[in-house]
Amino acid sequence: MSIQFIGVTKEYKNGSNIFLALNNISFEAKEGEIVAIVGPSGSGKSTLLNLLGGLDRATSGEIIFDGLNLSALSDKELTKYRRDKVGFVFQFYNLIPNLTAYENVEVAAELNKNSLKIDEVLEAVGLLDKKDKFPQELSGGEQQRVSIARAIVKSPKLLLCDEPTGALDYKTSKEVLELIDKINQIYKTTIFIVTHNTSIASMCHRIIRLRSGQIIEIKENINRISPKEVEW
Incomplete structure (x- = not known):
C-alpha cells in the first residue's frame, strides 16, 4: 500500500488574484515510511500536510491513501477519515490546560473504538510517571510528548507532524x-514530518523537497541515520 499525490494543485483566491500553494505535484511514498517534507517558508509544506490529513481539499488532482481517494470523499467521510486514520502533531502542543496528561490523551482515545491503552501509550512516550500532571507542570518537551501520545492513541495509520521540534531546544528536539x-518502529505508523530543519531529513526514509509550490526533488534515503546521529 502506498500514498499517492497525482497532479495535485491547491489554489487560493484573493479577489481577482490566484495564489498556487501547490502546483501540479505528484509523488508516491510507501506505507510504514518516515517522510520528510522540506523547503523554505511559503513552499507549500503545510498545505501538503493539510491536504493529506483531510483538513483541506485539493483544487484538482487525486490523493490516494489506504484505498481511499480523498478528493472524492464527502465532508462527513473526510471527518471519519481524520478521526480513524490520522494523528496530528503540531509545533505548539494545543493541550487542554485544565486536563492532566492522562486526560488529554483520553479525550483522543474516546474518538476511536480501536484505540490503544492510554497507559501503554504514555509508557511508550516516557511519561507514565507524570500522567497526573497538568500541562503547566510539564516542560515543553514533555508537553510535546503528551501531544504525540494523544495523536497515536487512536492507533492511526498516518501521523502528520508539522514542525514538531520548532518550539524546542536542541536536546529536547533530539528526544x-x-x-x-x-x-x-513499534506501531509501523507512516509518518510525515514537515520541517525547516533539513538535518532532520537524514533520519527519514524519503525526502520530498518543495519550492514555490512545486516538487524540486524526491529522494529515497538509502543512507538513513538514527535520530541520535542527527546534528545541526
Missing part, C-alpha cells in the same frame, strides 16, 4: 525525534 522514530 522528540527519537520518540517519533520509536513510534514508527
